[in-house]
């Protein structure tokens with residue numbers, strides 16, 4: 001499932017190809033994805049020029065020169081696929097098709113349809129129902145230890161669950177929470193309410209560094225992306241703990257001092273951590 005770094009990478013890839021271009025053809029190929037496509041989407045997009053992009057949490061906002069923003073959510077497995085324009089060709093599971101005045105075809109492909117598309121006025125983006133309750137952007141300077149402390153204070157849930165809550169901090173999912181907690185040396189099981197203060201002071205830079213490293217890996221994947229046909233935003237990244245149950249912990253001396261990375265199921269989802277270092 002794409003999290004903040006993957007969404008950021010998709011957005012940068014879209015911006016590189018679409019910014020400044022005019023949308024010459026827009027097609028909606030079914031009535032709905034996770035929710036119905038908004039009425040008037042095709043009319044309001046067709047002929048507009050793509051002005052800029054913004055990411056908020058796991059959402060992409062494509063801002064058009066007429067004052068509309070197209071909100072895109074990739075869901076569990078949504079993909080943005082770029083190719084040269086292909087008249088009369090709609091690949092399977094491509095639910096939204098865009099063509100630009102320089103002959104680029106962009107398809108939003110999502111077989112499982114957990115993703116979605118909506119339309120909002122650019123000056124009202126932050127009031128959109130999906131964005132209104134969202135917490136701070138972790139890479140913004142106003143995401144400080146004091147802000148995170150306030151978000152976690154008094155919470156009687158595991159820290160892992162609190163960090164997945166998009167109202168505490170935007171854009172994190174299962175992978176990057178595990179990675180950030182490893183970096184901060186905090187257990188995913190620790191009660192969220194015990195973190196405000198000095199531990200939040202460790203966690204904020206750990207979250208930032210984890211995301212920044214992953215975005216850099218995503219950027220490298222974009223530079224490698226030289227084919228005219230291709231898919232944006234999913235890249236190989238070397239996780240330190242995620243998906244590494246039973247493997248040696250790179251920060252520890254190895255057995256018998258550290259038995260390696262362990263997996264724990266919390267609310268039905270896996271957390272990966274080093275029980276020796278993360279407390």
Ligand SMILES: [Zn+2]
Pocket residue numbers: 249250251252258260274275276277
């Ligand atoms: Zn370890």
